[in-house]
Amino acid sequence: MSRETPRLSLATVCLSGTLEDKLDAAAVAGFDGVEIFAPDLVADPLPPAGIGARCRDLGLSIDLYQPLRDIDSTDPDRFAANLRRAEATFDVMAGLGADTVLVCSSVAPDAVADPDRLAGQLHTLAGRAHERGIRIAYEALAWGRHVNTWDASWRAVQAGDHPALGLCLDSFHVLARGSDPAPIAGVERDKLFFLQLADARELSMDVLSWSRHHRLFPGQGGFDLPRFLAPVLRAGYTGPLSLEVFNDVFRQADPVRTAVDARRSLLALAEATAHRGVGTDPVGTGPPALTGPAFVELAAGPELGRALRALGFSRTGVHRTKQVERYEQGDARLLVNAGADTGGSGSGTGSAIVALGLESADPAASARRAARLCAPLLPRSTGPDEADLAEVSAPDGTSLFFCRTAPDGPGPVWSHDFVAVDEPPVPGTGITGIDHVGLTQPYDAFDEAVLFHRSVLGLDTVADGEFAAPFGLIRSRALADPARRIRIALTVSLLRRGGWSPAVADPQYVALACDDVVATATAARDAGAPLLAVPANYHDDLAARLELPDATMAAYRELGVFHERDGGGDLIGVCTELLGGRLFLILVQRTGTHDGHGWADAPVRMAAHRRSRLPRA
């Protein structure tokens, strides 16, 4: 399989830390080059030549120095002063050994409106740069005073007509304004000096704030980046794919982690663009065909085994060498690991989701793809007769196994590692499989997790929102495959919690599918399952909203049923109490094409879970 990776570059503005921290992180993550942001250099004790040497030592080229702002001026004295300022920048670049500088379209009141005059000033600037062996990459800021679209900047570059004057294209500025990127394919190849890439969620705020605070790496937001990159590559651009992402969270998070996330985003973008027939594919293996959850592995709290039996799960096997038991009902397979680290921040011990097994048509190919997308492959200690399962770590620390349950097809069968136990099966309650898992993400890793699941697993976003929970707002995003066989619901606090946070920390759940949740919950309750009590006020409100039959409402009140409706159908669910510090289970019945994950009722559930943990009066 032939793969080719384009040159990948990262702007230092994307990362937290001092310039040293940022350069180290870019190198560790495997970037080929960097854009150096002037304020990072200004705060650094090394002179420009020292920074240049440091980059060379780290194997990083300096692909861009940025930015030079507000260069053109209707005031000749001001323009002369701006040229002196530019010369000082060229001095810095000579020290760095950088040959391309970003010049943003002016936002100043004295910006030049007249196209000929602007062209003349850009030509003068380019001439000065050329004498120093430097190129001017001119970029239209979306909020530039007169030049604020990519085609306006392209006209200015053409009119400026100097070999040292070319275009810098930034996907944010183009896509945030809704401009059509297709005509970029017609730009002269030699004039495409630089390319900056950024994604963003659709937010309704002024474009400056949006750009300065909320950019994302490609694949984390809602922009169609392949649609932008394709015409740029068609025009013949061969420079680096570079990220310039201003993001409040990334600017305070571990820079090595952010840099790895950044590199993954470019690899996935190049792959997606290649799949549209343009450019080369650095990944070289399509998204894995994942056909459903093979199992969910849980760290065992003391309550877990009893609760699973009450829910109708039978213990069907024990692992050959590890303290792991297998429980099954229908296609729902849960592994209970008595030796696992329970993870989580501050939740103490108890049950937790530690791994997901995913059915793959080709587990080895899935693992190879994950590794190429910078997923940390975990070292495995496998006994001689055991399946060699490929295991990678998701951003929240959950392990992902690519595996097979059925004995036909390539690769190892995970369940062969279990020895059947000779126990009478527990009567089932009607659970048929795993609907989805719900995972709280680490605050700094939410967008990273979205991209990870999209790129490594080939899932896509099916819901994106936020809701007001009792102890603060929650961001939520669900990812699924097109057939909705694998669903993963991610949540995170909108703001990182402080000292006052009596909520259940980092909750997790497994949603178990059934066809008749009232019947399943009744059977489970009768068998002693610890179902969560739901306030009568909730059911009073539900009755007023949905006008359900009295008999249904009576059952709902008795069992603590939640019921949400969307345009496609209903999601009817029953939660257990917390099984230890953070884990619970939900029985869910989906009707029609309901595509939700219970977020409308989550605040009520969260208040109830917190209440169930208060000391009994």
Next chain:
Amino acid sequence: MSRETPRLSLATVCLSGTLEDKLDAAAVAGFDGVEIFAPDLVADPLPPAGIGARCRDLGLSIDLYQPLRDIDSTDPDRFAANLRRAEATFDVMAGLGADTVLVCSSVAPDAVADPDRLAGQLHTLAGRAHERGIRIAYEALAWGRHVNTWDASWRAVQAGDHPALGLCLDSFHVLARGSDPAPIAGVERDKLFFLQLADARELSMDVLSWSRHHRLFPGQGGFDLPRFLAPVLRAGYTGPLSLEVFNDVFRQADPVRTAVDARRSLLALAEATAHRGVGTDPVGTGPPALTGPAFVELAAGPELGRALRALGFSRTGVHRTKQVERYEQGDARLLVNAGADTGGSGSGTGSAIVALGLESADPAASARRAARLCAPLLPRSTGPDEADLAEVSAPDGTSLFFCRTAPDGPGPVWSHDFVAVDEPPVPGTGITGIDHVGLTQPYDAFDEAVLFHRSVLGLDTVADGEFAAPFGLIRSRALADPARRIRIALTVSLLRRGGWSPAVADPQYVALACDDVVATATAARDAGAPLLAVPANYHDDLAARLELPDATMAAYRELGVFHERDGGGDLIGVCTELLGGRLFLILVQRTGTHDGHGWADAPVRMAAHRRSRLPRA
């Protein structure tokens, strides 16, 4: 002095927690009543009658139940269903014992545009309510489909023409749209059913997001709330002043603390409105005449005394009973306390700002005002001959003393508690006084701190912004008196920091004024003061920006001088290294009317401070 406090009410949406947490917090803070937000009730295990009883036990009236949304409809069946939904709400209210419900203007696609039809439906709704002894308070959401201004809602109420139909006015919806509140004075008194108050900073985003995430308590934002409240009171409104503030930070912060902050905001608003001649003043004593900093008290780290001597401070006294030394130079007075708690989160031991002494024309009146504005008065242990200084605690834990330095005037003189020491004075370096103090605020208390300093001290915001620091974005806000004798610069991380945060935690500084900072810094350096090394790159950049004389630049490079310019003049400063974990000192020279606090250069300084703490190679 006659004081009268209006009835004060708080919406449960303002607070974090479950309904129980919220009601308890409102009662602890001294509110008279609450607005109950329906989702808080829905998640509560007590039935409505139980919640009503709980409120009565806590001394809280239920002034409003909210909201009923999207009531009117162009679809008769939908309208009938909406009336059934309203009846269910009236059932809840009967249980609560609440008699007023908020009805928001509809945002639904089927909202009624025709004024007569809308009036008819509102009349019908009011009739149903009236039968249950309930009043409808109709409010225009700023993003309502057809009714989205207060005067449109007033026309609908007039046309609806029912004694149980009146107006709810919300300052956010009126002021966010830029509507003129003055004509509210002409609304019929009996139709003003309810009043909701909220402030906000000017943000350029869609009004819905602005309203749902970024409302503030009065005095924390930029709205002119007295201009809104005055015409409402002139119209004859006698109901409660109620806060409805959706704020992401408040929704995850300690609810008791938020409720106290909320109550302070209403008291200060009523005072400010009374000062404009409308309504009664619950505070009853105007803002104190504060004429400057009396002293800054520092917890003593080991480096502090030596650094102060090198900066030209003489030790002039020791406290009669406490381990406190007094240092003086010009009008700069610093107390060094060897027995103080150094505070701060995670900064370990070392020097810190623990108190500010503020010169008050009437210290006792200042303290009385602070107490009436809910400032925590700290218990004092005072020896028999010692000054009984009034001490209150600011939101970040800094103590504020209201006191006098000069022996003329009422109240105790703080410096009488010190016995002069018989030491030769250290040669001064030209420090003339205290320019300002810089204090990092706790994440959840930033807006609280702004209001505290505005209301309790009578300061006002003179700068409000944010900047990108090496380890994340920083919000900044400076408060000062009109004469700029007292300046306090507050900062906070835009996002609460996580595990990766190598920055200096919670930095604090005292900015010391001088007339010639180069001369002062030279003398201090020669005496061994630990001045902060500033990168040459910074000075290269400065030279390119400001075109200063070469001799000036040479001195700047040698001493590590920072230089900022605004329209009014220059701020030229020299920092010390960190004196312990978090404290440093700055020498500052202000020219003209420069009104800044060094935030443009703060990122360079922060990187340098972090570097100075790295292990030496």
